[in-house]
Amino acid sequence: MSTFTIFLILIVVVAFLLVVVVMVQNPKGGGLSSSFGGGGTQQLGGVKKTTDFLDKSTWTLATLLLVLILLSNVAINRSSETVDSKALDPDATTTQPLPEALPNTQDAAPATSTEEATDAPAENE
Template sequence: MMNFTIFLALIVVVAFLLIVVIMVQNPKGGGLSSTFGGGGSQQLGGVKKTTDFLDKSTWYLATFLLVLILASNVAINKGGDSTDSKALDPDATTTQPLPDAAPLPTTNDATTANDTAQ
């Protein structure tokens, strides 16, 4: 169970980073590079390459998230208990307890005879 908890924490962190990286990007192509004036011939510390970095980091984070999700499936403790349906197992026999039979109402012959006589 501890391995699954580690995978779960990593999935949450990577998903948060992926959200941040996607939100920083500008859908019209400007993005973070246009904030620093990277749209023209000016460059502030290589900001023109920022969109390439954000694009690649989005793909890497998305791939890493997918791998973590698939790997977490292996880490889930299956346990010895089988939670599969017994309907799929032809050898399984299940016995269900019968409900207690409710007592039938008793009819008194004297009252029945009086009811029919009237």
């Protein structure tokens, strides 16, 4: 397994976790942070601490995702060969195959004859 593949798997996992953390948050206070409050008297961890945790985890996962993406660029396998565009190379010649000959269309009857159109009387005389 190459280093790039490991980075790619890590990027997918971190992106999935980031989506989950963002979806759990609710800006109106009705998300996971409000479900930890027990009727106003009992609080498991507290609403403020849950909101802080979700906020910090969002920023941490976003930063980690950005760093993994930048590091994966370093891990891409690059061969020693240079592959340049043939459009930029003035010495490169490209050959295109010739199109196949069209079938003979003279056997088909024409839809209108040109003689009929010229024999018609002119209306402006």
